C-alpha cells in the first residue's frame with residue numbers, strides 16, 4: 271500500500287479536529303502555526319498553496335510538532351518565538367513567554383516619558399528588574415531613543431536569551447545586562463534610576479496546582495513563583511526600590527489584580543513615595559502598580 275499523500279488543506283483540517291478533540295485551545299490556529307513552522311512558510315503562504323502535497327518527511331516532522339503540543343508544551347516554545355510590542359522575541363524554556371498584559375508596563379513607561387515626568391527626560395536611566403526574555407527592556411530601548419537601559423536577571427540562561435534578542439533588534443549596545451538576585455548587581459549609593467520596571471514572579475505558591483499545564487509544567491518556576499501570596503518579590507521591590515530611584519523617580523510593577531491593594535499599602539508604609547496609583551490592563555483588571563519617589 272502506498273502511504274497516504276497529504277495536501278496542506280487536508281492535513282490542517284484533520285489536525286484541527288484532532289487537537290480540538292484533545293482539548294487544545296485555538297486548535298485551528300495551532301495547526302496552522304505548527305505547519306508554518308514545519309514548512310518555514312507564513313500562514314498566508316499556506317493559504318496560497320492549500321493543494322500543495324507534503325512529502326513524507328514533512329508529514330513526519332509536522333506530526334512530531336503536533337505531539338509536543340498534545341503534551342501541552344506551549345506553542346511559543348515549539349516555534350521558539352513570541353510577539354510582544356509588535357516585535358519578535360526568541361523564547362526558550364529558560365524564560366517566561368511574554369504576555370500581552372505586560373505591554374501595559376511599556377505603555378505606561380512611555381506615557382511618563384512623553385508627559386515629561388522623568389527627571390532626566392531626554393536620557394532617562396531605566397532598569398528592567400528580572401528581564402527574562404528582555405521583552406520590556408528591548409521594547410523600551412526601541413521606544414525611548416536616548417534611554418540608557420539596564421536589564422537584570424538571576425538566571426544566566428534567561429540573560430543569554432535576552433542578549434540574543436537585544437542583538438537581533440540591534441540594541442546590544444544600548445542595553446546593559448547584569449546577572450544577580452534583585453538589587454545585587456546595583457549600588458544604592460548613587461540612586462541611579464529614573465524608572466524601575468518589573469514583572470516579577472508573582473504567582474502564589476498555593477496557586478500552582480490551578481495553573482494550566484502549559485504554564486506549570488513548561489514555564490520556568492523561578493520566573494513565576496512569588497512564594498507566599500505571590501508577594502515575596504513584590505514586597506522586596508517596593509521596600510527596597512526607593513534606595514535605587516532618583517528623587518521623583520518612578521516604580522512600575524506588574525502583579526496579580528488581587529495583590530494590588532496590598533502593594534499600595536506597602537508603598538504607603540515605606541514612606542519613600544509621594545504618589546501611588548494602580549492601573550487596569552486591557553481585560554479591565556488592576557495589573558500594574560505605579561509609584562513616584564518623593565522629591566528630595
Ligand code: GLN
Nearest residue numbers: 469470471472473493494
Ligand atoms: N501572568 C503570569 C501568569 O498568568 C504570571 C507572570 C509572573 O509571575 N510574572 O501565569
